[in-house]
Amino acid sequence: MTRSPISIPHLTELKARGERIVMVTAYDYPTARIADDAGVDMVLVGDSGAQVVLGHDSTVAVTTDEMLVLAGAVRRGVRTAFVVCDLPFGSTEVSDAQAVATAVRFVKEAGADAVKLEGAGSARLSRIRAVVEAGIPVVAHIGLTPQTATALGGLRAQGRTAATAARIVDEALAVQDAGAFALVVEAVPAEVLAVVLPELRIPVIGIGAGPADGQVLVLHDLLGITPGRTAKFVKRYAAVGEAMAAGVAAYADEVRSGAFPAAAHTYAASAEAVDAARAALEGPE
Numbered sequence: 001m002t003r004s005p006i007s008i009p010h011l012t013e014l015k016a017r018g019e020r021i022v023m024v025t026a027y028d029y030p031t032a033r034i035a036d037d038a039g040v041d042m043v044l045v046g047d048s049g050a051q052v053v054l055g056h057d058s059t060v061a062v063t064t065d066e067m068l069v070l071a072g073a074v075r076r077g078v079r080t081a082f083v084v085c086d087l088p089f090g091s092t093e094v095s096d097a098q099a100v101a102t103a104v105r106f107v108k109e110a111g112a113d114a115v116k117l118e119g120a121g122s123a124r125l126s127r128i129r130a131v132v133e134a135g136i137p138v139v140a141h142i143g144l145t146p147q148t149a150t151a152l153g154g155l156r157a158q159g160r161t162a163a164t165a166a167r168i169v170d171e172a173l174a175v176q177d178a179g180a181f182a183l184v185v186e187a188v189p190a191e192v193l194a195v196v197l198p199e200l201r202i203p204v205i206g207i208g209a210g211p212a213d214g215q216v217l218v219l220h221d222l223l224g225i226t227p228g229r230t231a232k233f234v235k236r237y238a239a240v241g242e243a244m245a246a247g248v249a250a251y252a253d254e255v256r257s258g259a260f261p262a263a264a265h266t267y268a269a270s271a272e273a274v275d276a277a278r279a280a281l282e283g284p285e
């Protein structure tokens with residue numbers, strides 16, 4: 001069955017009906033196609049791509065140009081899902097005008113449906129307002145915001161103390177007021193998110209924040225491709241990394257043993273062509 005492309009009213013409708021929204025990250029064409037064919041509602045070209053596909057140890061290193069390459073590939077793989085692109089660190093910090101110019105690039109050059117902006121301080125709220133004012137839908141992101149994790153004391157859960165729990169509530173309401181049409185809340189106690197959830201008209205997508213209007217996970221984490229330890233909130237749904245390693249090891253074994261390539265993987269030539277090849281080697285008589 002062909003689905004119609006997912007729109008913002010559709011996402012809001014899902015929230016109103018109490019139907020959970022499914023969001024997943026993707027960073028390239030094949031995985032975007034797989035996610036779209038699996039029927040997810042939203043695909044996020046996350047700056048987590050800095051770590052999971054580019055091998056950096058944090059999200060801050062990825063550039064706008066690199067993110068645009070990933071985003072364009074994802075866009076080409078998605079027919080139905082709503083595509084959101086992260087605005088990377090350094091591409092919005094200078095001014096509202098810089099944030100608008102970056103967001104416009106993601107829409108024009110990569111075909112993004114919306115952009116995601118981390119944080120909810122006064123400058124961040126101003127950026128959200130400016131980008132929304134420019135006609136580009138914004139997903140806000142509060143709680144653990146990896147781009148500024150150093151200032152938050154590391155990659156750790158937020159909202160666990162009285163002061164920070166109150167801040168999460170204030171920030172959720174503030175980004176809604178600033179015009180964000182959806183909100184990602186990362187690594188926040190479920191009880192804290194539950195306090196503010198009934199006050200939010202916009203869909204709230206949780207990651208390590210307990211039940212919400214929807215959930216997001218990093219594709220490589222949920223498929224079991226990410227090497228080493230993952231965050232506490234990750235659930236693994238497959239062992240794709242192990243399957244990939246086994247596939248490459250089997251290929252290496254067959255190349256070394258000569259079992260690959262077999263006749264089925266080679267092209268046939270006429271006897272004439274083989275004779276001509278021999279003659280070319282022997283040279284003119």
Ligand code: KIV
Pocket residue numbers: 025044045046047048049086141184186207216217218
């Ligand atoms: O970059 C990313 O993948 C994200 C999600 C973890 C929400 O921001």
